[in-house]
Amino acid sequence: xxxxxxxxxxxxxxxxxxxxxxxxxxxxxxxxxxxxxxxxxxxxxxxxxxxxxxxxxxxxxxxxxxxxxxxxxxxxxxxxxxxxxxxxxxxxxxxxxxxxxxxxxxxxxxxxxxxxxxxxxxxxxxxxxxxxxxxxxxxxxxxxxxxxxxxxxxxxxxxxxxxxxxxxxxxxxxxxxxxxxxxxxxxxxxxxxxxxxxxxxxxxxxxxxxxxxxxxxxxxxxxxxxxxxxxxxxxxxxxxxxxxxxxxxxxxxxxxxxxxxxxxxxxxxxxxxxxxxxxxxxxxxxxxxxxxxxxxxxxxxxxxxxxxxxxxxxxxxxxxxxxxxxxxxxxxxxxxxxxxxxxxxxxxxxxxxxxxxxxxxxxxxxxxxxxxxxxxxxxxxxxxxxxxxxxxxxxxxxxxxxxxxxxx
Amino acid sequence: xxxxxxxxxxxxxxxxxxxxxxxxxxxxxxxxxxxxxxxxxxxxxxxxxxxxxxxxxxxxxxxxxxxxxxxxxxxxxxxxxxxxxxxxxxxxxxxxxxxxxxxxxxxxxxxxxxxxxxxxxxxxxxxxxxxxxxxxxxxxxxxxxxxxxxxxxxxxxxxxxxxxxxxxxxxxxxxxxxxxxxxxxxxxxxxxxxxxxxxxxxxxxxxxxxxxxxxxxxxxxxxxxxxxxxxxxxxxxxxxxxxxxxxxxxxxxxxxxxxxxxxxxxxxxxxxxxxxxxxxxxxxxxxxxxxxxxxxxxxxxxxxxxxxxxxxxxxxxxxxxxxxxxxxxxxxxxxxxxxxxxxxxxxxxxxxxxxxxxxxxxxxxxxxxxxxxxxxxxxxxxxxxxxxxxxxxxxxxxxxxxxxxxxx
Numbered sequence: 001x002x003x004x005x006x007x008x009x010x011x012x013x014x015x016x017x018x019x020x021x022x023x024x025x026x027x028x029x030x031x032x033x034x035x036x037x038x039x040x041x042x043x044x045x046x047x048x049x050x051x052x053x054x055x056x057x058x059x060x061x062x063x064x065x066x067x068x069x070x071x072x073x074x075x076x077x078x079x080x081x082x083x084x085x086x087x088x089x090x091x092x093x094x095x096x097x098x099x100x101x102x103x104x105x106x107x108x109x110x111x112x113x114x115x116x117x118x119x120x121x122x123x124x125x126x127x128x129x130x131x132x133x134x135x136x137x138x139x140x141x142x143x144x145x146x147x148x149x150x151x152x153x154x155x156x157x158x159x160x161x162x163x164x165x166x167x168x169x170x171x172x173x174x175x176x177x178x179x180x181x182x183x184x185x186x187x188x189x190x191x192x193x194x195x196x197x198x199x200x201x202x203x204x205x206x207x208x209x210x211x212x213x214x215x216x217x218x219x220x221x222x223x224x225x226x227x228x229x230x231x232x233x234x235x236x237x238x239x240x241x242x243x244x245x246x247x248x249x250x251x252x253x254x255x256x257x258x259x260x261x262x263x264x265x266x267x268x269x270x271x272x273x274x275x276x277x278x279x280x281x282x283x284x285x286x287x288x289x290x291x292x293x294x295x296x297x298x299x300x301x302x303x304x305x306x307x308x309x310x311x312x313x314x315x316x317x318x319x320x321x322x323x324x325x326x327x328x329x330x331x332x333x334x335x336x337x338x339x340x341x342x343x344x345x346x347x348x349x350x351x352x353x354x355x356x357x358x359x360x361x362x363x364x365x366x367x368x369x370x371x372x373x374x375x376x377x378x379x380x381x382x383x384x385x386x387x388x389x390x391x392x393x394x395x396x397x398x399x400x401x402x403x404x405x406x407x408x
Numbered sequence: 409x410x411x412x413x414x415x416x417x418x419x420x421x422x423x424x425x426x427x428x429x430x431x432x433x434x435x436x437x438x439x440x441x442x443x444x445x446x447x448x449x450x451x452x453x454x455x456x457x458x459x460x461x462x463x464x465x466x467x468x469x470x471x472x473x474x475x476x477x478x479x480x481x482x483x484x485x486x487x488x489x490x491x492x493x494x495x496x497x498x499x500x501x502x503x504x505x506x507x508x509x510x511x512x513x514x515x516x517x518x519x520x521x522x523x524x525x526x527x528x529x530x531x532x533x534x535x536x537x538x539x540x541x542x543x544x545x546x547x548x549x550x551x552x553x554x555x556x557x558x559x560x561x562x563x564x565x566x567x568x569x570x571x572x573x574x575x576x577x578x579x580x581x582x583x584x585x586x587x588x589x590x591x592x593x594x595x596x597x598x599x600x601x602x603x604x605x606x607x608x609x610x611x612x613x614x615x616x617x618x619x620x621x622x623x624x625x626x627x628x629x630x631x632x633x634x635x636x637x638x639x640x641x642x643x644x645x646x647x648x649x650x651x652x653x654x655x656x657x658x659x660x661x662x663x664x665x666x667x668x669x670x671x672x673x674x675x676x677x678x679x680x681x682x683x684x685x686x687x688x689x690x691x692x693x694x695x696x697x698x699x700x701x702x703x704x705x706x707x708x709x710x711x712x713x714x715x716x717x718x719x720x721x722x723x724x725x726x727x728x729x730x731x732x733x734x735x736x737x738x739x740x741x742x743x744x745x746x747x748x749x750x751x752x753x754x755x756x757x758x759x760x761x762x763x764x765x766x767x768x769x770x771x772x773x774x775x776x777x778x779x780x781x782x783x784x785x786x787x788x789x790x791x792x793x794x795x796x797x798x799x800x801x802x803x804x805x806x807x808x809x810x811x812x813x814x815x816x
Contacts, residue, residue: 023708040678058686062677065576065710072711155563155774158671158714159575161678167567167575168473191715263566269470270448270569278466300431302473303480306566307599366563 006103006123013100013119015047017079020063026073027184033070034120034129037080038087038113039172040064040161048163049113050085051096052281064161066130066172066189073188078126081116085287086272087132087165089113090140090355091341095284099338104146105380108335111141114173118145121175128176128185134165135264136331136359138173139371139385143330146373146381148182148400150174153391154366157189166267168309169260169363179404182370183397195394197402201323203232203386204239208253209328209358217382220375221329224384224407227374228327231406236327244326246315249308253357254348256312260360262297262305269294290344309364313390316365320389325399330371330383331355361387368393370400374407414531419509421527423455425487428471430479435592437482442528442537445488446495446521447580448472448569456571457521458493459504460689472569474538474580474597481596486534489524493695494680495540495573497521498548498763499749503692507746512554513788516743519549522581526553529583536584536593542573543672544739544767546581547779547793551738554781554789556590556808558582561799562774565597574675576717577668577771587812590778591805603802605810609731611640611794612647616661617736617766625790628783629737632792632815635782636735639814644735652734654723657716661765662756664720668768670705670713677702698752717772721798724773728797733807738779738791739763769795776801778808782815 008014015037022029037047040060047054063071071077082097084090092115093099100119102110110119114131118141121129131138133151142149150173157172164170172189176182187194205225210218229236242251249255268291276291283291320326332354336342342351362369367390371383386403388396416422423445430437445455448468455462471479479485490505492498500523501507508527510518518527522539526549529537539546541559550557558581565580572578580597584590595602613633618626637644650659657663676699684699691699728734740762744750750759770777775798779791794811796804 040682058682061681061685062674062707064678065671065674065714068674068707069711069714072708156718158675160572160675164568164572188711191711191718193719263473266470266473266476267566267568270472273469274448274466277469299470299476300480303477303596303599306473306477310564310599311601 008125011101011119011123011125012098013081013116013123013125014079015082015097016044020071020077022074022076023071024074028070028188029074031075031127032078033075034079034081034117034126035067035077036083036114036117036131038083038132038163039067039130041067041077041080044080046163048086049083049094049097050281050283052279053086056279060161062161065158069188081120081129083115084113085283087113087134087137087163088268088290089287090136091336092141093338093341102145102335105335107337108380109144109338111144111335113137114141114175117175118142118147121147121177128174128181131173131175132162133171133173134169135260135356135363138175139330139359139369140355142175142371143383144335144381148176148179148373149371150182150186151362151369152186152190153368153393156391164271166264166271168263168267179400183401186393186397190393192394195398197398198323198395200232200235200325200399201321203228203236203325203327205236205327206241207238208241212253212354212357213329213332216377217329217333220377220382221384224374227407244316244319246311250312256364257353257357257360259305259308259312260356260363262301263309265294265297266299266302286341286344293344312364313366316367317390322389322392323395324389326387328358328361328385330385332358334377334380334382366390368396370396372400372403414511416533419527419531419533420506421489421508421524421531421533422487423490423505424452428479428485430482430484432480432482434481436478436596439483439535440486441478441483442487442489442525442534443475443485444491444522444525444539446491446540446571447475447538449475449485449488452488454571456494457491457502457505458689458691460687461494464687468569470569473566477596489528489537491523492521493691495521495542495545495571496676496695496698498544499744500549501746501749510553510743513743515745516788517552517746519552519743521545522549522583525583526550526555529555529585536582536589539581539583540570541579541581542577543668543764543771546583547738547767547777548763550583550779551791552743552789556584556587556781557779558590558594559770559777560594560598561776561801572679574672574679576671576675587808591809594801594805598801600802603806605806606731606803608640608643608733608807609729611636611644611733611735613644613735614649615646616649620661620762620765621737621740624785625737625741628785628790629792632782635815652724652727654719658720664772665761665765665768667713667716668764668771670709671717673702673705674707674710694749694752701752720772721774724775725798730797730800731803732797734795736766736769736793738793740766742785742788742790774798776804778804780808780811
């Protein structure tokens, strides 16, 4: 299923292939990467998955700073990948450009919005790829496609040259075929020093997060969880969302997800609403419905949501020691089948509310998260996630490597 | 010199006056504020101080999230203020829209880029105003105009609806006529809990920062520094830049400023370069020269600069305890005279390199900073600044209030 057997065309992962040489040699020498088409590569249009956006914006005159960092570390940039329109989806089915191949489950979606980046890595066309992650756009496709995914701590990887969606949550994410690579690329972007490997103090399995998952996902993840228990023994313990939350209200994932969505939708409208009202772009039906949500939001609720977000952020920061981790399923359900998109605005048992309930923890907490491709249900991949304290990215990436060494 | 005697027209602080009513009642009831014209107010164009930008962008369809927060806390928005073109200047002389009045020193510039916001507060036309601060754009005009200025910790006030300049440093700043107001507005934006007043542990007077200042500024600040010593006694001590820096190289402000400028210029080009290449806007001569710097930058230097930035960030974070402060002059020189702009690219004794050497500390360290309007030279204001550890904004704002209570 690797590059020898899957052609670039068949994956439909790329909007463009090219060759930008490394600027210097470094820790990423000899590696090839692709860039989500929401991130600038000099000389190429950043299309953001939408033809109107593409047609109304000129080619980028400079690389995004994150791309510059990778080229300077020795990596070679070989193309830009398809993404969901304006990065506002978790599915990976683009109405205009099609659906990048999920090679492990060709009848299912790759996940979005960094769909092509995940597909390109999963199909073995590149060593790693850049995505963005606001509400799960790197972690969800990593889980769906069975590759490693990393969302860094918010505010520590440059967003210059990356199309803004919701700045309070926007991050640049990494997808890679193994944990070593994930860590190396992550450290280049974070420009941080490597840390000596250190065992986690406590790994908190968040009870409500596992309970939220479908039965088949729970079953599939029980073995990796047992594996973590074998590896880290009594350091692994069950904890409750109540322990992370500042108040009674916060002890329900619904409140967390609602807090996240209120801010995200408000910010999306503030960032993109003016362009949408002016350019009147054509959107695919699902994306149109998603943007309609941002219009329906009562913006008087925004300030209260920002307050709750900061309250939960502080609770998480106080709860987590520097070497503690949270463990949750990356997504509560397997990748959905192609051509059958779940409704965006649904009751709490729908795909989006349940998925966001899990992905919003890192968003609200500004936490780094790694999705580990460690399980599957009948061949369909599902990720297990570890999250660390804000700014403990290097530690988290080291733990991810140690997990891979033992289970790989 | 207050609103009774200075008309809106004479100040030239505003690009537009209007009336947006509070959305609810709250801690800012009865207060009037203005918004820098780089921040969205629904229904109004965000002009960013440049006519081409203004003409090529439609009116904003939504308030920026920060504006929403203030309206929801009870404040009334009364206008948008002139700023330097695309927020890329520290002077406050706009080639197209003129120079907002610096009421304490009418023959001198107000400072930029949040020039009109500082002027509107200094002239008593509003209670407080929003600015932005990437490299000093709130702190410098606060110092020049003799008002309080606050730059928050990077990454903790929403930037949705705020025009990006250099995302790794961009913040929303506050200008206010007293410290109480500054703290109230700051806490609304940060959505943080108030903290009980607490005395600083150590206030580090950074020796090299004072040495960098002109003789008249040093003399003018000696009394406020003596005042801090009286107030906080042996907690005030002299420290050296060497104590803050991770390495030998970092013990010179030139390295800090160069690190800051390399990243800032790269990010500005990544954020605005494509628009500039496409729209070919007319710029005033100084701004054109500034943008030319972003074109001349050797972008292979960017990755190394990001590494040094993170190294200095960590040194600062490790050096500063949760209740420690740094104390520096806000600017090393008085506001320059109108019509005599200093060269942007000059040797290290020029206005820009010296000013950025001081303002870049908060930028590189992601630190919150308050500029206190506590001194003047022959009537021309000069600010003294306190900086706290990353995320210690509420503590810093409480200290600012205690300083005002004693000296006010």
